[in-house]
Amino acid sequence: MQNIIIASTSTVHGSGYLEYIIQDLKAFFKNADTILFIPYARPGGISHEDYTRLANKAFAKINIKVKGIHEFYNPAQAIKNAQGIFVGGGNTFVLTNQLYKHNLIDILKQTVKNGTPYLGTSAGSNICGLTIKTTNDMPIVFPPSFNALGLVPFNINPHYLDPLANSKHMGETRETRIKEFHHFNTPPVIGLREGSWLHVTQNSIILKGPLTARVFEYNKVPYEVETETQLNQLK
């Protein structure tokens, strides 16, 4: 029943918010006239109100209204009743912390498992994985757990970045970081480049968008998969 888009980013370089994917979202949310927006990740620290306005503006182009979860007295009920759900990017720790604080992890997971269409971008995609242990974000708040929704049997690394040629910076590359993850954890990780997304349905996980994705499996050499690759064997 589930129907999920796990997108690397909300925005690709040189294009507006959600612009690169908006026609796909029109089809994805075809049965919704209003969707529920979860603005908890607060990119750049912006308010829930301002963030919801941004989402509203993008979805207005495909005639879908957006309501922020902070507008509801009972956020769990808002999730249950939603025609569609969008969890935006920002800081994954802030997002996860808020979901735990409002006791929304289980209800969100169950609602999406039951078929309510879910769109995640960036932080909203990180939480679709087993844990948030492969986020790129700074740990600016301490959530009660790194366990996430587990809507897919692996972890996501959004905004996946290839090593920069000629860099003199000694900080770890993204690939090095994910390899370190695999010294302490065994689930696969999908590095989704900006412009890529996964479309997850009941029996299928397909890579979408113009780019390849990089797959990191425990004790294997990382490899690239082409767009339209079926990834439902990965676990």
Add this chain to the structure above:
Amino acid sequence: MQNIIIASTSTVHGSGYLEYIIQDLKAFFKNADTILFIPYARPGGISHEDYTRLANKAFAKINIKVKGIHEFYNPAQAIKNAQGIFVGGGNTFVLTNQLYKHNLIDILKQTVKNGTPYLGTSAGSNICGLTIKTTNDMPIVFPPSFNALGLVPFNINPHYLDPLANSKHMGETRETRIKEFHHFNTPPVIGLREGSWLHVTQNSIILKGPLTARVFEYNKVPYEVETETQLNQLK
């Protein structure tokens, strides 16, 4: 009494491990013939043994022996008895988790406060701050707390990186991330570029190395400080 070096990195581009700072370390550890190495951060997931060998090789050049904390039956006692302490870089979450697991946070803090010279690089520098909330590392393990040693009244951002001109990547810049930190936390953050370090003594915190550092204070415009600047007013 305290005597601490908080270094951005162990290695600058094009130079060997600790090479850029080794003569300063000779003076810093002048009263030690053996120092205690804490290899818990395990860069790239290497073993405690291999990491200690690396540190040993660097310190051999200034005739200092290095013993890894994992070689001791009682790590707390090893910290208490050390002539000097070096906590190497790697993953800050792994390091912090191990320190909590072995119940070493308080003893390490007290020992350094009492005057045992402490060198931190990268992750080993992050833990000198109030919290590890400004680390750049991937949260590959879940530590019981983000609270760190608090040897200085602010946070450290090691490997500080200026925004890349012409980047088409939509992930957050370091400055954006630290500004997000200040939406949820008030302590200052010092962005230490690779090659910079802080020398902390009882009444003084001085920026060392060839570069400026970037200081982020709550509700202030970030600013640069020159090398040799006294930073002990910052809190």
